[in-house]
Amino acid sequence: MNSFAKEILDAARSAHDPSEADRARVAAKLANRLGGNTPSGGGGGAVAGLGGLAKVGVPILIALAALGFVAKRGLVGSGASLQAPHAVVVAPPVMEPAAPVVPPAQAQAESPQPGPAADPASEMAHPQSNETAPPVAPPPPAPHANRSPAVAATDLAGEMALIAAAQTAIQSGDYATAIAKLDEHQRSYPSGVLSEERTAARVVALCGAGQQAEARSVATAFLARHPSSPLAPRVRASCGMQ
Amino acid sequence: MPMLQVEAASPPRASVVEMSYEDIYRDHFDFVWRNVRRLGVPEAFADDAVQDVFVVVHRRLGEFEGRSTMRTWLFGILSRVARDYRRSRMRHDNKALAIAAEGEPQAAPTPADIAARREAARILEQLLEEIDEDKREVLVLVELEQMSVADVAEALSLNVNTAHARLRAARQAFESAATRFRAREKK
Numbered sequence: 062m063n064s065f066a067k068e069i070l071d072a073a074r075s076a077h078d079p080s081e082a083d084r085a086r087v088a089a090k091l092a093n094r095l096g097g098n099t100p101s102g103g104g105g106g107a108v109a110g111l112g113g114l115a116k117v118g119v120p121i122l123i124a125l126a127a128l129g130f131v132a133k134r135g136l137v138g139s140g141a142s143l144q145a146p147h148a149v150v151v152a153p154p155v156m157e158p159a160a161p162v163v164p165p166a167q168a169q170a171e172s173p174q175p176g177p178a179a180d181p182a183s184e185m186a187h188p189q190s191n192e193t194a195p196p197v198a199p200p201p202p203a204p205h206a207n208r209s210p211a212v213a214a215t216d217l218a219g220e221m222a223l224i225a226a227a228q229t230a231i232q233s234g235d236y237a238t239a240i241a242k243l244d245e246h247q248r249s250y251p252s253g254v255l256s257e258e259r260t261a262a263r264v265v266a267l268c269g270a271g272q273q274a275e276a277r278s279v280a281t282a283f284l285a286r287h288p289s290s291p292l293a294p295r296v297r298a299s300c301g302m303q
Numbered sequence: 304m305p306m307l308q309v310e311a312a313s314p315p316r317a318s319v320v321e322m323s324y325e326d327i328y329r330d331h332f333d334f335v336w337r338n339v340r341r342l343g344v345p346e347a348f349a350d351d352a353v354q355d356v357f358v359v360v361h362r363r364l365g366e367f368e369g370r371s372t373m374r375t376w377l378f379g380i381l382s383r384v385a386r387d388y389r390r391s392r393m394r395h396d397n398k399a400l401a402i403a404a405e406g407e408p409q410a411a412p413t414p415a416d417i418a419a420r421r422e423a424a425r426i427l428e429q430l431l432e433e434i435d436e437d438k439r440e441v442l443v444l445v446e447l448e449q450m451s452v453a454d455v456a457e458a459l460s461l462n463v464n465t466a467h468a469r470l471r472a473a474r475q476a477f478e479s480a481a482t483r484f485r486a487r488e489k490k
Binding site (some may be wrong): 079 | 309328332333336338341350353354357419421424426427446447474477478480482
């Protein structure tokens, strides 16, 4: 090869290395897709399954692991707190069945927009969720629609804070606050990595708030879009759907 | 805890160590990520493609017999995933291609090192795009991942002589693409 070709190869050899934000984002998605668990099991299974996140910092690691824990336990089924670090330690080594490999065509169907896009299930199924927004003003633009990898980790922390706040509110029976937090998450992170958790939590919150019809509508859309989600059983069980 | 019987990298097939899914993910995420991109999966689809690779790894833990290195085994999986993405998503979806292209990182004005890195990535992707899939895979593994031709042959289920021939052709094709690129840049 001539020297110019070699120069290009040398210059580009590390050009595709992932950023810490890339590692964190994919680990969170993968944990969600595999049920927040990995084959290793063990007391710290959820944490171990996110071993690639070590570089993003302990708070994010713990929070992501906690989300995995919640996914396995069905959101609020055990009453365990999302924010309690010990919940990570005691996460049971449940072996979820491996998610089916999604062929590209199906994967595309699940993610019709390759760029930032809202979760269709959450968007189409709970149109009233935007009721908390100003009635006349257009929806605010997603502040993270064109986020760079450098800020993605910060976005993830912000996402988790909102979802955790919603979970806490659900556990204390404050469903209005929970719905408000989920609305805020949807406005701020319409295509966030935790949009699946957001929609599932919305079903639980709506049921708790007595909004059965909307809860069922959201649940139906969620199950159509995420039939193999680890959160699906909890969603099905909501509002007496099972 | 389910463990994999994996041959240690050095010496390649002499000692056997146990490797869990977490070990594989931790040790090889970067390898999977950068090669998914190098094999032509646009940035907009990279997350999904990388996830698909590790979902397959998750499902096939028990199938890995340790007769090849982990990176060889992984590349066999990721090359199939990347091909699927390229064929199913890109060739038949011009809209997706356009969106993906819009989402490709452009050289950022600052800081300079980020801009240079992205520019290097962009040029490499552009040149690799001009090379046949088969040759591209060999070139990526040998020239960028610096794997041996024997390992590449194993990863791609090729005869070693075929892998050598493919590498020679890939280098020529890359050199030609680089020459064309430089000529365009000078205009």
